[in-house]
Amino acid sequence: MEFYEPAPLAVGYGNETREWFVEKWDALLDTIGDDQETLYVWVLTFYTNAIYWILGGLFVLMDLTEWPKFMRKYKNQPGMNEPLDWEKFKKVYENGPEVRANDL
Numbered sequence: 001m002e003f004y005e006p007a008p009l010a011v012g013y014g015n016e017t018r019e020w021f022v023e024k025w026d027a028l029l030d031t032i033g034d035d036q037e038t039l040y041v042w043v044l045t046f047y048t049n050a051i052y053w054i055l056g057g058l059f060v061l062m063d064l065t066e067w068p069k070f071m072r073k074y075k076n077q078p079g080m081n082e083p084l085d086w087e088k089f090k091k092v093y094e095n096g097p098e099v100r101a102n103d104l
Contacts, residue, residue, distance in 0.1 A: 064089065 032038060062071050063084040072078060081088075 060084075060089075 032043060058071065059075070062068065062075075063081050064086070066072075066083050072082075
């Protein structure tokens, strides 16, 4: 399978930067393969879900510990559930498998 050859990423900085990105992309393809279904369905699904759960986990951590302070300005409802009650969190966490099954 042939892939589109991108234009140089950093024209003003020489080819070293471009070569670095091409090497990393080739290493990724060597690891996961170049099957289009794998790349565009499974890898992107994993990537999207990983970002969602990592960022969501950071906000849960912030609600539980009130740390880091600089992220509080990004909350949708500042002041709500700060700090989050551990008993409420445990109850939500215990019901998590049923909620996640509904997402499927």
